[in-house]
Amino acid sequence: xxxxLILGGGGMVGQKLAGQLKVDGLSRKAxxxxxxxxxxxxxxSVAGVKQVVGDLSDRSKLAELIAQRPDIVYHLAAVVSGExxxxxxxxxxxxxxxxxxxxxxxRSENIASGxxxxxxxxxxxxxxxxxxxxxxxxxxxxxxxxxxxYGAQKATCELILSDFxxxxxxxxxxxxxxTVCVRPGKPNLAASSFFSGIIREPLNGQQAILPVADSVRHxxxxxxxxxxxxxxxxxxxxxxxxxxxxxxxxxxSCTVAEQIEALRRVAGQAVVDLIVPQPDPDIIKIxxxxxxxxxxxxxxxxxxxxxxxxxxIIEIYRADDFEP
Amino acid sequence: xxxxLILGGGGMVGQKLAGQLKVDGLSRKAxxxxxxxxxxxxxxSVAGVKQVVGDLSDRSKLAELIAQRPDIVYHLAAVVSGExxxxxxxxxxxxxxxxxxxxxxxRSENIASGxxxxxxxxxxxxxxxxxxxxxxxxxxxxxxxxxxxYGAQKATCELILSDFxxxxxxxxxxxxxxTVCVRPGKPNLAASSFFSGIIREPLNGQQAILPVADSVRHxxxxxxxxxxxxxxxxxxxxxxxxxxxxxxxxxxSCTVAEQIEALRRVAGQAVVDLIVPQPDPDIIKIxxxxxxxxxxxxxxxxxxxxxxxxxxIIEIYRADDFEP
Numbered sequence: 001x002x003x004x005l006i007l008g009g010g011g012m013v014g015q016k017l018a019g020q021l022k023v024d025g026l027s028r029k030a031x032x033x034x035x036x037x038x039x040x041x042x043x044x045s046v047a048g049v050k051q052v053v054g055d056l057s058d059r060s061k062l063a064e065l066i067a068q069r070p071d072i073v074y075h076l077a078a079v080v081s082g083e084x085x086x087x088x089x090x091x092x093x094x095x096x097x098x099x100x101x102x103x104x105x106x107r108s109e110n111i112a113s114g115x116x117x118x119x120x121x122x123x124x125x126x127x128x129x130x131x132x133x134x135x136x137x138x139x140x141x142x143x144x145x146x147x148x149x150y151g152a153q154k155a156t157c158e159l160i161l162s163d164f165x166x167x168x169x170x171x172x173x174x175x176x177x178x179t180v181c182v183r184p185g186k187p188n189l190a191a192s193s194f195f196s197g198i199i200r201e202p203l204n205g206q207q208a209i210l211p212v213a214d215s216v217r218h219x220x221x222x223x224x225x226x227x228x229x230x231x232x233x234x235x236x237x238x239x240x241x242x243x244x245x246x247x248x249x250x251x252x253s254c255t256v257a258e259q260i261e262a263l264r265r266v267a268g269q270a271v272v273d274l275i276v277p278q279p280d281p282d283i284i285k286i287x288x289x290x291x292x293x294x295x296x297x298x299x300x301x302x303x304x305x306x307x308x309x310x311x312x313i314i315e316i317y318r319a320d321d322f323e324p
Numbered sequence: 325x326x327x328x329l330i331l332g333g334g335g336m337v338g339q340k341l342a343g344q345l346k347v348d349g350l351s352r353k354a355x356x357x358x359x360x361x362x363x364x365x366x367x368x369s370v371a372g373v374k375q376v377v378g379d380l381s382d383r384s385k386l387a388e389l390i391a392q393r394p395d396i397v398y399h400l401a402a403v404v405s406g407e408x409x410x411x412x413x414x415x416x417x418x419x420x421x422x423x424x425x426x427x428x429x430x431r432s433e434n435i436a437s438g439x440x441x442x443x444x445x446x447x448x449x450x451x452x453x454x455x456x457x458x459x460x461x462x463x464x465x466x467x468x469x470x471x472x473x474y475g476a477q478k479a480t481c482e483l484i485l486s487d488f489x490x491x492x493x494x495x496x497x498x499x500x501x502x503t504v505c506v507r508p509g510k511p512n513l514a515a516s517s518f519f520s521g522i523i524r525e526p527l528n529g530q531q532a533i534l535p536v537a538d539s540v541r542h543x544x545x546x547x548x549x550x551x552x553x554x555x556x557x558x559x560x561x562x563x564x565x566x567x568x569x570x571x572x573x574x575x576x577s578c579t580v581a582e583q584i585e586a587l588r589r590v591a592g593q594a595v596v597d598l599i600v601p602q603p604d605p606d607i608i609k610i611x612x613x614x615x616x617x618x619x620x621x622x623x624x625x626x627x628x629x630x631x632x633x634x635x636x637i638i639e640i641y642r643a644d645d646f647e648p
């Protein structure tokens with residue numbers, strides 16, 4: 001029986017992932033044993049998941065969870081980009097040092113088992129590991145020169161996870177998620193929050209602030225695809241990935257203007273009229289450091305899939321999360 | 325008056341650096357105040373340098389040194405590649421966590437000074453941050469996908485140092501040193517030790533083991549150039565470096581066979597005959613993961629200089645370090 005632990009499982013992507021695992025399983029096998037750790041869980045959280053309320057900094061709680069030797073550990077817990085930029089210490093502690101301690105616990109179990117226990121560790125990294133100047137398309141061998149603390153923390157975790165994997169303590173993979181869009185629910189502290197806001201709020205009859213120019217180009221994938229990446233990663237053979245275990249993922253690359261055009265096609269002009277441009281220098285500064293488009297050959301060869309158009313991304317929001 | 329702290333100042337490169345600083349100063353200004361920290365110092369160590377015997381893990385000693393607010397901190401202290409590969413915990417502790425604590429101490433002084441104190445931090449990284457497959461020449465925007473723990477630790481430090489620099493706590497630069505060759509003295513535990521050994525031992529009338537095929541290509545710079553890079557880095561304007569503060573350096577790219585040909589030209593066949601091929605699978609495996617040649621445009625534009633041929637590298641060994 002496959003045992004799964006989702007760190008940060010109370011968040012939006014964690015819940016989508018748990019939902020997909022309950023409905024579709026992994027490689028056509030049902031998954032019954034899912035534990036999720038988070039600071040809190042939403043009211044309508046996925047049924048049949050064991051919820052553990054707690055903090056990754058609680059080493060004894062984390063040690064208890066790891067002592068159960070989950071076959072797959074999803075590490076989604078993070079301080080988001082805007083917060084990590086404002087709170088330097090907190091960002092590094094949560095986003096980097098917790099990863100280190102998690103891997104140390106897993107390594108202890110690996111050693112205690114004589115090497116038999118070697119769990120899959122699937123880590124949500126981010127395209128924020130990249131920093132400009134950028135080529136038009138980022139290839140799989142482009143350098144990581146992050147220009148935010150969040151990006152630096154994610155890139156550091158990738159290196160640490162790769163080394164623990166190379167040594168055979170865990171079987172790790174870092175997924176550089178495109179911006180997840182359209183996120184349901186409320187705006188969050190991520191600098192990327194508006195990419196969802198300008199679609200979600202108007203569809204719900206509310207005004208949305210657009211803090212950047214509509215010429216900003218960015219790469220997006222739906223929450224359904226984000227969870228799909230995570231689910232697919234659990235089925236990819238570690239040996240097939242090769243030595244480079246931090247992977248750029250596919251997504252829809254489009255400008256904000258193209259996002260808005262898609263919204264107009266799907267929902268009409270009156271909805272689009274609810275978007276209010278209001279430049280925010282802090283957000284402009286962070287978003288400017290992010291890449292625009294990818295040529296993710298390794299991910300595609302490994303079978304990772306995303307949407308083909310932003311229209312599809314909006315339709316998925318309406319199908320999965322919109323409550324009129 | 326410029327105050328300089330050299331962590332790992334008792335090592336070979338640290339001593340060369342201290343020597344150059346005493347003789348040539350920085351930007352034609354004499355340097356009088358140099359402190360070096362290391363586990364020990366050689367008998368004939370550079371005069372006029374304040375020697376502090378100690379370990380980077382001794383936080384209170386390190387804090388004392390940082391409280392004196394050095395203008396320039398050289399961080400050369402490290403566990404070498406072969407040792408870091410065998411001793412996983414020690415490698416990460418010394419090569420990564422000590423860097424973190426050093427930067428935290430510097431940041432505290434920066435904050436205490438209201439931001440006035442922002443020292444140059446010059447970190448010796450390594451070409452081991454790269455992992456194959458490689459292009460023929462590695463450009464400045466090639467990814468860091470290390471295949472040794474040593475390389476992963478160095479790459480992690482680069483990211484951390486860059487983020488502390490971006491935030492204005494320090495003014496950091498990471499120099500990815502080519503293999504330093506010809507190292508004087510005894511072989512060390514670095515997997516790259518033989519690159520020096522096959523030149524140094526024969527010149528001293530001793531046999532030398534060649535543990536890899538002579539078709540292995542690698543990039544080298546003399547100890548004089550290595551110290552020169554470090555000295556030059558102190559004079560480079562941080563703003564000119566830009567956002568990418570980990571720098572590939574120039575060097576002489578040649579095969580082991582070309583090294584041996586240079587030795588033959590400089591010292592004759594009888595000396596070359598002292599090289600004994602004896603393949604070592606462990607060393608072959610590590611060296612195979614290292615890059616062969618670079619196209620270090622940023623470093624060259626910033627004025628970093630190395631030798632033009634391996635013959636020159638041998639001549640520098642004979643001029644600076646050979647004692648017949």
